[in-house]
Amino acid sequence: KLTPLQQKMMAKLTGSRFRWINEQLYTISSDEALKLVESQPSLFDEYHDGFRSQVQSWPENPVDVFVNQIKERAQRPVNAPGGLPGHKDKKVVVADMGCGEAQLALxxxxxxxxxxxxxGAKKFTKNLDIEVHSFDLKKGNERITVADIRNVPLEDNSCNIVIFCLALMGTNFLDFITEAYRILAPRGELWIAEIKSRFGEKDGKGDEFVETLKLMGFFHKKTDDDNKMFTRFEFFKPPPDILAERRxxxxxxQKFVEQEDDKERLEKKRQKVPEGKWLLKPCIYKRR
Structure with missing residues (x-):
């Protein structure tokens, strides 16, 4: 058994190791992160052990917020106003990108x-069919599929909800957003939670982030910045009729050409400097 002093030393070592792994994952691209974890599988477990202890001190875990959102919206029929988005057969397919230990699926x-x-549960709630695909860098349990989340093994338009819960970690995270757009069905929703300190603006509302995702084709539904630790965003993929109407x-x-120019500028900016350097700051935890 460790003495109190040894326990303190161990906690300090574990904390500094977590900070180092965390910094690596935020400052390299997703394909480099996959190679890193494949070459040193223990890094993934060490990171999630450290992350778990960080989250314990938070007033709220964003995973729980997303799970509660699914539960609340399940009280209405699929595809009804206020209900979950789903396919024509009412099946709801969710992709949890950068899922960690796949707690959401569980x-x-x-x-x-x-x-x-x-x-007393409503019939449509009892018949609810939700399938969750969980993706991350290591298969920590049977729920997880190993993938670089800029390229997941799902068909185009196959998902109704794509979730990034503190998962926009690589320097190329806008590639993940492009992948979310590809796998989302029209009217499908994109849910994101990110640490407030990552946004350049003092209020942590992420206005530039929202504008960038709108340029990438998403419509912005809402921003929730009530939590002191993280900001939540909801977007949706517009169906063809809404896209045509907007165009x-x-x-x-006479603003369509302007928008196309903005998209081009965004791509040029990304080629010069990865978005991990200017759009979302790396989340670097302080020493305790």
Whole structure:
């Protein structure tokens, strides 16, 4: 058994190791991160052990917020106003990108089991069919599929919700957003939670971040910055009719060309300096 002094020393060593791994993951590209974890698999476990102890001191874990959102919206029929987005057969497919230990998939699975046997639960809630795909750099358990999240093994338009819960970590994180757009079905939703200190603005609202995602084709639904640690964003992928309508509107205002120029400028800026250097700052934890 360790003495109190040894325990203190061990905690300090573990903390500095976590900070080092964390810094690596935020300051290299996603393909380099995958190679790093493949060459040293223990890094993934060490990182998540450290991350778990960080989150314990937070008033709220963003994973729990997303799970509660799924539970609340499951009280209405799929594709109804206020309900979860789903396919025509009412199946809801979720991709949890950079899932960590795939807690979201586990909690959703538990919820579905509970609701099927719950007395008084609405029929559509009992019949709810949610499939969660969880992706990360290492297969920490059977729920996880190993992938670089800029290129996941899912078909185009196959998902209804894509989630990034503190997962925009590589220097090339806008590639993850492009991948989210590819796998989302029209009217599918993009849910993001990010640490407030990563945003350049003092209020942590991430206005530049929102504008960038709009340039990439997403429509912004809402920003929730009530939590003192992180900001949550909701976007959706517009269906073709809304896209055509918007394009016509911009053309009438002669702003369509301006928007295309902005997209081009964004790509040129990314080629010169990766977005991990200017759009979202790396999340570097302080020494305790």
């Amino acid at each position: 909690d959703v699975e538990k919820f579905l089991k509970q609701v099927k046997t719950k007395k 016509a509107k911009l053309e009438r205002k």
